[in-house]
Amino acid sequence: MTISLKPSNSPQEKLQPTGWLKYLSFSLDHKVIGLQYLVCGFLFYLIGGSLAAAIRVELISPLSDFMPREVYNQVLTLHGTIMIFLWIVPVVNGAFGNYLIPFYVGARDMAFPRLNAVAFWLIPPSGLMLITSYFINGAAQSGWTAYPPLSITTPAAGQIIWILSVLLLGGSSIFGGINFIATILKLRRPGLKLMQLPMYCWAMLGTSILVVLSTPVLAGTLILLSFDIVAHTGFFNPSLGGNVIVYQHLFWFYSHPAVYIMVLPAFGLVSEILPIHSRKPLFGYTTMVFSIMGIVVLGLVVWAHHMFTSGTPPWMRLFFTIATAFIAVPTGIKFFNWVATLWGGKISLNAAMLFSCGFIINFVLGGITGVALAQVPFDVHVHDTYFVVAHFHYIVYGGSVFVIFSSIYHWFPKFTGKMLNENLGRFHFIITFIGFNLCFAPQHWLGLNGMPRRVAEYDPQFQLINQISSLGALLMAISTLPFLWNIFQSILYGDDSGDNPWHALTPEWLTSSPPPVENWEGEAPLVLEPYGYGKKDSIETQEQIK
Amino acid sequence: MPKLSAILTLTSSLILGVGGVWIAYNVDMLPVSASMNAPVYDELYRVLFIIGCILFIGMTALVIYSLIQFRRKPGETGDGINLEGNISLEIFWTAVPAIVVLFVGLYSYDIYDRMGGMQPLMHDHGGQMDNQTERVWGGIGSGPIVSSSTKNSSSLPIELTAMQFAFIFHYPKENIISGELHVPVGREVSLKMESKDVIHAFWVPQFRLKQDVIPGQPTILNFTPTKAGNFPIVCAELCGPYHGGMRSNVIVDEQEDFDNWLKENSKESI
Numbered sequence: 028m029t030i031s032l033k034p035s036n037s038p039q040e041k042l043q044p045t046g047w048l049k050y051l052s053f054s055l056d057h058k059v060i061g062l063q064y065l066v067c068g069f070l071f072y073l074i075g076g077s078l079a080a081a082i083r084v085e086l087i088s089p090l091s092d093f094m095p096r097e098v099y100n101q102v103l104t105l106h107g108t109i110m111i112f113l114w115i116v117p118v119v120n121g122a123f124g125n126y127l128i129p130f131y132v133g134a135r136d137m138a139f140p141r142l143n144a145v146a147f148w149l150i151p152p153s154g155l156m157l158i159t160s161y162f163i164n165g166a167a168q169s170g171w172t173a174y175p176p177l178s179i180t181t182p183a184a185g186q187i188i189w190i191l192s193v194l195l196l197g198g199s200s201i202f203g204g205i206n207f208i209a210t211i212l213k214l215r216r217p218g219l220k221l222m223q224l225p226m227y228c229w230a231m232l233g234t235s236i237l238v239v240l241s242t243p244v245l246a247g248t249l250i251l252l253s254f255d256i257v258a259h260t261g262f263f264n265p266s267l268g269g270n271v272i273v274y275q276h277l278f279w280f281y282s283h284p285a286v287y288i289m290v291l292p293a294f295g296l297v298s299e300i301l302p303i304h305s306r307k308p309l310f311g312y313t314t315m316v317f318s319i320m321g322i323v324v325l326g327l328v329v330w331a332h333h334m335f336t337s338g339t340p341p342w343m344r345l346f347f348t349i350a351t352a353f354i355a356v357p358t359g360i361k362f363f364n365w366v367a368t369l370w371g372g373k374i375s376l377n378a379a380m381l382f383s384c385g386f387i388i389n390f391v392l393g394g395i396t397g398v399a400l401a402q403v404p405f406d407v408h409v410h411d412t413y414f415v416v417a418h419f420h421y422i423v424y425g426g427s428v429f430v431i432f433s434s435i436y437h438w439f440p441k442f443t444g445k446m447l448n449e450n451l452g453r454f455h456f457i458i459t460f461i462g463f464n465l466c467f468a469p470q471h472w473l474g475l476n477g478m479p480r481r482v483a484e485y486d487p488q489f490q491l492i493n494q495i496s497s498l499g500a501l502l503m504a505i506s507t508l509p510f511l512w513n514i515f516q517s518i519l520y521g522d523d524s525g526d527n528p529w530h531a532l533t534p535e536w537l538t539s540s541p542p543p544v545e546n547w548e549g550e551a552p553l554v555l556e557p558y559g560y561g562k563k564d565s566i567e568t569q570e571q572i573k
Numbered sequence: 574m575p576k577l578s579a580i581l582t583l584t585s586s587l588i589l590g591v592g593g594v595w596i597a598y599n600v601d602m603l604p605v606s607a608s609m610n611a612p613v614y615d616e617l618y619r620v621l622f623i624i625g626c627i628l629f630i631g632m633t634a635l636v637i638y639s640l641i642q643f644r645r646k647p648g649e650t651g652d653g654i655n656l657e658g659n660i661s662l663e664i665f666w667t668a669v670p671a672i673v674v675l676f677v678g679l680y681s682y683d684i685y686d687r688m689g690g691m692q693p694l695m696h697d698h699g700g701q702m703d704n705q706t707e708r709v710w711g712g713i714g715s716g717p718i719v720s721s722s723t724k725n726s727s728s729l730p731i732e733l734t735a736m737q738f739a740f741i742f743h744y745p746k747e748n749i750i751s752g753e754l755h756v757p758v759g760r761e762v763s764l765k766m767e768s769k770d771v772i773h774a775f776w777v778p779q780f781r782l783k784q785d786v787i788p789g790q791p792t793i794l795n796f797t798p799t800k801a802g803n804f805p806i807v808c809a810e811l812c813g814p815y816h817g818g819m820r821s822n823v824i825v826d827e828q829e830d831f832d833n834w835l836k837e838n839s840k841e842s843i
Contacts, residue, residue, distance in 0.1 A: 096814035170811045176788060177771040177812060265789030271772060272790065305643065307653035314663045336774060336809075337785050338792045341690055345682060352674045359670040360663070362632065367662070369639035372653035376644055384636055391632045395625040398674065402681035404617055404688055408781040411774060411809040476604050477778035479809040482817030486805065561655030 053148065055140035056544055060147050061126030062442060065435075067147075068118035071154055075109035076504065078102050083466075083500040086493045091483035099483040100168035101161060101185070107171030108189065111285065112196040113154045115427045119292035120238075121147065121203055123434055124231050126442075127299075128207060130535035130542075131225045133216025133551040138209035146202035153195035160188035170481060172282070175252060175263035175274050183256050190249045190256075197242045197249075200288075204238030207231050216551050222316070225533050225557045226309060229316050230295025233323040237284040237291075240327065245281035248274060272337055279330035287326040289423055290390075291319060293430035294361055297383050300437050301365055303531045304380040305372030308558040311364040318357035325354045335406045344403045351401035358394055362387060378452025382433030385460050389425025393418055396471070411481075414474025420467045432459070432510070439514075440528045444540045445521030451513040455506055462502025469496050533557045589634075593627035607804060607825065608780035609797040610688045615781075617684045624673065689795065728761040728795065735766065735773040735786040737812055738819040747839040754806060754823040757831035761797045774809035777823055783809055798825040 049059055050066070081102050085093040094102070125143065129136055137143045160166045167189035169178040178186050211224070211232050252274065254260040261267025263274040302309045309315065331339060331347040365387060374380065396418040399405050409415060432455070439447050469492045474480075478489050485493070527536040534554045538547050556562075597619050606612055643653070731754070732743040742751045756762050766775060768788040775794065776783040779802075784794040808819035826834060 091817065096817075100811070100814060100816075168814075174772060174811070180771060181813070265787075268789075270789070271787060305653060306645075306651070308655060308657045310656065311658040311663050313658070314667070336783050338787055338790060341685075344690070345685070348681065349678045352678050353671075355674050356667060356671045360667055363666040364663070366632070366635050366639060367656075367659075369636070369643060371656060372639075372643045373645045373649060373651065374640060374643050376640060380640075384640060387636055388633050392629055395628055398677065399621045399625065402617065402621070402677065402684075403690065404614060404681055404684045405621060407783050408614060408778070410783055411776075472602050475602050475778075477776075477805060477807060479774075479776065479807055479817075481811040484817040558657070559655075561652040 053144050055136070055144055057125045057129050057137045057140070057143065058542060058546075060143055061122050061124070063147050064117050064122035064125060064150070067151055067154075068114045068122060071109050071113035073507070074158065075106055075114055076507070078106040078109070080500060080504055082106060083497040085483055086485070087497050089485050089487040089490050089493075094483075096483055097165060097168060100170075100481070101166040103481055104167045104170050104189070105157065105161070108157060108167075108193065109154070110423070111171065111289070112193060113150065113157075115289045115423060115431075116196075116200060116285070117150055118431055119289060119296070119427055120200070120207075120231070120234060121150075123227070123296060123438075124203065124207055124292065126438070127227060127535055128210055128231055129214070130538075130546060131228050131533070131557075132211055132214055133219055133534060133553065134210060134214040135545040135547075135551070137206050138214050139206050142202050143206055146199045146206070149195050149199040149202075153192040153199075156188055156195075157192040160185045160192075163188070172278060173249075173252065174278075175255065175269075175271050176265060178252060179255050179264055186256055187253060190253045194246055194249055197246050200238050201242050204235035204242070207235040208239065211235075216553060218553050219555070222313070223555050223557070226298035226312070226315055226319075227292070227295035229319050230291045230298070233319045234288050234291045236323055237288055237326060241281045241284040244277055248277040248281070272334070272339075275334050275337055276331065279333045283330040283333065284326050286419075286422065287322060289427045291322065293386070293427045294319070296430050296434045297365065297386060298361075299533060300379055300383050300433055301368045302558050302560060303437075303529050303533070304377060304383075305369050305374045306560045307368055307372040308560055309364070310367035310370075311360070312558070314360055315364055318360040321357035322354060325350060325357070329354065329401075332401050332406070335403050336410045348401055348403050352398050355394060355398050362391060362394075376453075377436070377449050378447070378456055379433045379437035381453060381456040382429050382436065382459075385456060386426055386429040386433065389421050389429060389463070393421030393425055396421065409474050411479055412474035413470040413478045413480055416480045417467045417470035417474065420470075425463060425467070429459075432456075435514075437529070438535075439517070440524030441535060441540050441542070443518060443521070444524055445517050446524045446528060447517045447521065448513050451509050451516075455509045455513065458502055458506035458509070462499045462506055464499070466496050466499025466503060469499075532559055585634075589627055589631050592630065593623050596626045597622040604778050605800065605802075606779065606781070607798060607800040607802060608777075608782065609799055611779065611781045611799075613684055613687050617681060620680065621677070624677065728763040729756065730763050730765065731756075733764050733766040733775065733786065734769060735775070735808070736769040737771065738808070738815040740773075740775070740806060740808075740819075740821045744835070747835055749835065749838045751838070753821055755831060755834050756798055756823065756825055757828045758798055758801050758825055760828070761795055764794045764796075765791055766794065767791045771812050772810045773812050773819070776807045776809040777804055778807065779804040780823075785810055798823075801825050801827055 049056075050063055054060060054063075081094065082099070085091070085099055091099065125137065157166070164184045165182055167173065167178070167185040168181050169186065173186070173189065211228050251262045255262055255264050255269070259267070261269040263269045263271055265271055298309055298315065329347055329351040331343055332351045335344055396414070400409065400415065400418060436447055436452050439445070473489055473492055476489070478485050524540055526538070526540045529536070532554065534552055534557070535542070537552045537554070603615060603618060606615055730745060732745060734741045734743065739752065740754075742754050743749070744751070764775070766784065766786040767790075768786045770788060772788065773786040774783055775786055780796055780798070782794060782796055784792050786792065802825055804823050804825070806821040806823050808816060812819060
């Protein structure tokens with residue numbers, strides 16, 4: 028088994044456009060593809076965020092008076108679908124995975140560069156298709172869960188386009204997953220063992236296993252659903268003898284692991300960021316690895332906790348309660364290990380660190396409400412209410428999106444060779460953190476007291492709390508402005524960052540910023556201790572590696 | 574010094590524990606409880622709330638303390654301590670959450686059992702359930718919540734048909750059809766539910782009960798109201814454009830008033 032570590036001057040590389048045009052091309056460079064994912068994902072985040080703003084405006088008053096009811100359901104469906112499939116999943120996996128994984132394993136690119144580019148280029152057309160479906164007879168309006176029979180009885184065009192688009196995005200996700208598994212397992216630099224890899228590699232390995240095992244089930248389910256809509260088959264249509272509960276089992280078999288597909292990579296990214304800015308080794312590397320794999324295994328057998336009110340037999344409810352609650356154990360280990368990583372460090376409280384610590388606090392709250400929701404008797408009251416809305420926004424926004432911002436602040440110098448403005452970054456964090464908590468914390472109360480989710484009109488007694496929540500949403504929208512200003516300002520006029528502004532030991536920093544095509548001018552460095560902070564010789568080691 | 578830090582740790586844990594309990598008993602976020610299983614629910618809620626408060630405040634305090642205590646002072650260079658792990662600490666914080674989670678799981682199993690979740694379905698639904706081939710799924714509270722006061726009175730069978738965008742209640746014995754649910758205080762109600770079109774959900778927040786109403790698959794929900802009054806029935810499953818407007822009321826009457834209501838309405842329907 029020999030792997031060539033010399034730069035390969037293949038003709039394709041020479042044909043790639045240079046300059047900013049390369050970001051619009053079918054580039055095979057993993058770094059270009061990573062940034063394509065990131066920028067594309069962020070554009071969809073702005074669209075999904077505008078839809079969220081529309082929802083919060085509608086909910087300022089208890090009447091359905093801002094937009095037609097059908098449009099409201101389309102907006103909430105698109106908001107969920109865009110945020111999950113076009114923003115969080117592609118960015119925490121595709122963007123940072125593509126950019127970082129080849130560096131971490133000491134490779135010059137991903138295992139399958141063409142498959143990688145195909146996986147990215149499936150995303151913009153399917154995203155545009157999804158959004159334009161609004162102008163063709165209306166977008167899908169049965170929620171991102173698309174439960175039949177509602178998804179069979181609502182206008183077919185929008186629902187079919189939704190299915191096609193999610194199928195393409197699922198395909199993109201599977202291509203990416205296969206590529207990550209192959210790269211991490213087969214493209215490691217000789218001499219580098221699995222247990223010496225940075226933690227993000229383990230997170231991506233676990234996530235990719237989940238992607239490859241569960242996404243095909245979603246694809247199969249949606250194809251059957253499209254048969255029910257187009258060919259009037261009766262898989263899930265009760266009036267033709269179908270069973271609507273079967274759809275829910277199949278759907279959640281993917282969509283619960285999808286939560287881990289959104290948060291496990293985020294866990295990995297935080298595990299890279301915390302040690303660098305607190306100048307300490309990652310605490311408990313081995314337990315971190317086992318807890319990731321524990322989450323992967325448990326994550327596959329908990330799906331029916333989304334169905335406690337659907338009509339499931341008692342033994343099944345009990346099994347899924349216990350299994351779900353036990354996910355708290357490996358997750359808890361990770362959180363304690365992160366706090367232990369901070370303990371005794373020399374912490375720089377920059378924007379990257381603030382967002383990571385904000386993530387820890389938000390996610391702990393989301394995790395606690397998650398364990399509560401896993402308890403059948405608790406869930407039957409708050410299932411399908413704003414309590415659940417609050418819970419999963421604490422997981423996916425307070426968790427994953429905070430980590431995405433943290434990662435952008437952390438790796439921006441690597442991407443561009445420029446520093447971001449730290450004060451503007453801290454300002455961005457403060458507004459985001461306050462706005463986020465103001466928006467979602469009160470929703471716990473709304474759910475407990477009787478406000479169901481996905482409604483355009485509600486009991487007038489909930490108006491004040493909804494207005495507070497909408498105010499929080501306004502702050503979240505405003506918080507995007509200093510961030511965007513910071514990015515554009517820094518790309519144009521930012522200070523030079525040098526190659527390694529954080530004095531980090533992980534391999535992506537041991538090359539120039541931004542890195543050259545194929546990552547290193549010479550041979551790839553062999554980094555056996557990516558978290559070797561605090562050793563007397565760590566700085567010298569770093570110099571030697573260079 | 575180790576002594577001092579041990580005392581400090583112990584004191585702060587104690588304050589945290591007492592504070593968690595205090596918050597859980599003084600911050601009441603639940604609506605009125607109006608059914609027999611609502612107090613049981615509230616008990617579980619309180620226990621979860623205590624554990625949640627302790628964990629959340631504890632973790633937040635640890636993070637904020639670390640950020641302040643271990644921040645880089647101006648002009649300081651160098652790294653933190655080279656500490657890569659601590660096996661006994663890691664075993665400790667694997668074991669403690671495992672025990673807490675196991676306790677919560679077993680406790681909520683007990684609560685579930687007390688709500689009647691584990692009992693087999695009653696098969697005396699107003700004589701409607703003789704057909705044994707019919708599969709009926711029960712929601713939580715599907716089994717009878719037996720107590721000495723309700724032991725002698727049989728349950729009141731009511732049929733619920735949900736459709737876009739209304740709940741229709743049918744009293745089979747008196748042949749009354751109503752858009753609102755009228756039930757007497759203190760008697761168990763057995764609600765047999767089926768949907769005509771898409772999935773809906775029957776939810777009464779004050780009863781702490783919810784069960785999906787599914788097309789092609791009847792479900793049963795049993796409950797015993799304990800408080801007279803007027804409570805909202807809310808559809809909790811996205812069912813179409815007017816989902817938010819799909820609401821009704823459950824009117825819990827004293828037995829006498831309920832009998833009068835039955836009499837009046839059955840006369841009209843004849």
